[in-house]
Amino acid sequence: MALTEPAILALEDGSIFRGESIGAEGSTSGEVVFNTAMTGYQEILTDPSYTRQMVTLTYPHIGNTGINPEDVESDRVCAAGLIIRDLPMIASNWRRTETLTDYLQREKVVAIAGIDTRRLTRLLRDKGAQSGAIVAGAGATEEAALKLAREFPGLKGMDLASDAGCSEPMKWTQSAWTLDEGYGPAPEARYRVVAYDYGIKYNILRLLVWRGCEVTVVPAKTPLDEVMAYQPDGVFFSNGPGDPEPCDYAIEALRGCIEKGIPTFGICLGHQLLGLAVGARSVKMKFGHHGANHPVENVADGTVVITSQNHGFAVEEDSLPDNVEVTHRSLFDGTLQGMRLKDAPVFSFQGHPEASPGPRDVIPLFGEFTRLMDEHQAARAAED
Numbered sequence: 001m002a003l004t005e006p007a008i009l010a011l012e013d014g015s016i017f018r019g020e021s022i023g024a025e026g027s028t029s030g031e032v033v034f035n036t037a038m039t040g041y042q043e044i045l046t047d048p049s050y051t052r053q054m055v056t057l058t059y060p061h062i063g064n065t066g067i068n069p070e071d072v073e074s075d076r077v078c079a080a081g082l083i084i085r086d087l088p089m090i091a092s093n094w095r096r097t098e099t100l101t102d103y104l105q106r107e108k109v110v111a112i113a114g115i116d117t118r119r120l121t122r123l124l125r126d127k128g129a130q131s132g133a134i135v136a137g138a139g140a141t142e143e144a145a146l147k148l149a150r151e152f153p154g155l156k157g158m159d160l161a162s163d164a165g166c167s168e169p170m171k172w173t174q175s176a177w178t179l180d181e182g183y184g185p186a187p188e189a190r191y192r193v194v195a196y197d198y199g200i201k202y203n204i205l206r207l208l209v210w211r212g213c214e215v216t217v218v219p220a221k222t223p224l225d226e227v228m229a230y231q232p233d234g235v236f237f238s239n240g241p242g243d244p245e246p247c248d249y250a251i252e253a254l255r256g257c258i259e260k261g262i263p264t265f266g267i268c269l270g271h272q273l274l275g276l277a278v279g280a281r282s283v284k285m286k287f288g289h290h291g292a293n294h295p296v297e298n299v300a301d302g303t304v305v306i307t308s309q310n311h312g313f314a315v316e317e318d319s320l321p322d323n324v325e326v327t328h329r330s331l332f333d334g335t336l337q338g339m340r341l342k343d344a345p346v347f348s349f350q351g352h353p354e355a356s357p358g359p360r361d362v363i364p365l366f367g368e369f370t371r372l373m374d375e376h377q378a379a380r381a382a383e384d
């Protein structure tokens, strides 16, 4: 039985953590990051942006509410592994259909519980994100875990966005979740939107539909000409895993959108791609931002929004050209969180307005996108 089998986590710096296996037997490696959200382990595990990252959750009890079929951000677990302090004996929730352990085993995710996640988090905070590996099962050895950890080359320079998303264009019709109705049907569509899929979170698509968009999702490397053939009112650039810098196909598509003056919105990786498209630099952060309570300043009026965050790269503000206006900054470390172009209807946000998990303070950004599309539609109608 998995709960009694050992598991070992090793980091590239030589640190070893011994715990118990709560998922599949076997081994996994990736970049180890900590996430401080108190809830939302299911959304985190299924967020494609965590591809090749193993997540440790700082909240000590993970699994209390089990797993349900609704709170997913993709059709699979994307995180390379899960690292937690304590798996509760009981998983209780009215929507629960299985336990976290059953889910991890069914999804073949290697996971470890019973380790000192505070020690691990302090280590990552002090030294920065680390390559790591978990080896789970009766034959697990420290040597094997350490060897695997040191073999993982790190995310810098890795293009993971090109195949984290769909391989064929598809229509998306599911709308936002409500307590009464679950995921609602699409309201009447007023805007045609094409979304570039670099590993897009479902809740972004749901909120676009909820705001009245008819959404077509296209593969990462779709040429912009093919996107324009849908006659979109707006183009969306999604979140996604890995380093934005090698994603030249996406940077080129974004430049095309700017040139065409089409309303364009980017979230997280999409924000970083916009930075690169305008000639700014992206950098790897020390341990990134992963949580559901990060305060961000809205530069225009000094108000503070509490945001969901999940990124390990950032756009350097001092490398932005003059035609870019900074709209948001992190109140944790002052890093760039939002920007818009002064000469095109193009804007982006580094955090996650779609939440899932997290607060919805920045949900109005979806309304900003539809406002830009309203203006664009009106200008086009005036030309005709």
Ligand SMILES: NC(=O)CC[C@H](N)C(=O)O
Pocket: 049, 238, 239, 240, 241, 242, 243, 244, 267, 268, 269, 270, 310, 311, 312, 313, 314
């Ligand atoms: N959530 C995302 O889109 C993450 C973007 C990028 N992979 C980063 O780590 O910074």
